[in-house]
Amino acid sequence: MDISTLPALSIRQPWCHYILNAGKDVENRTWPTRFRGPVLIHAGKTPEDAAYCRRIGAPLGGIVGVMEIVDCVTASSSEWFCGPYGFVIANARPLPFIPCRGALGFFKPDLTAAAPQLFQEAPYA
Numbered sequence: 001m002d003i004s005t006l007p008a009l010s011i012r013q014p015w016c017h018y019i020l021n022a023g024k025d026v027e028n029r030t031w032p033t034r035f036r037g038p039v040l041i042h043a044g045k046t047p048e049d050a051a052y053c054r055r056i057g058a059p060l061g062g063i064v065g066v067m068e069i070v071d072c073v074t075a076s077s078s079e080w081f082c083g084p085y086g087f088v089i090a091n092a093r094p095l096p097f098i099p100c101r102g103a104l105g106f107f108k109p110d111l112t113a114a115a116p117q118l119f120q121e122a123p124y125a
């Protein structure tokens with residue numbers, strides 16, 4: 001799959017880290033979505049906890065992974081859910097860091113500076 005065709009969702013660190021490394025299976029939002037499918041994980045430039053993010057080496061300001069959004073819920077038994085809406089996540093995996101600007105909502109990232117070989121990798125099976 002060509003990652004340059006995927007939409008992205010900007011998420012503050014360390015939440016991206018938790019999605020990719022700690023089993024965070026819900027991304028909380030104030031707005032619902034009907035989108036289902038693979039989406040790039042963009043780590044925003046402004047972290048929730050800068051000191052913690054520095055300590056764990058969490059990258060900021062670029063694409064850090066890919067995940068699949070499989071549902072949007074208003075209630076969940078997941079320890080990660082705090083609503084009001086939760087994008088249910090599956091198949092999250094890291095990608096090599098690609099610096100790029102983020103945006104609100106789902107967005108098309110500018111990946112022109114990324115190495116061409118990244119576009120040929122299958123980030124999602």
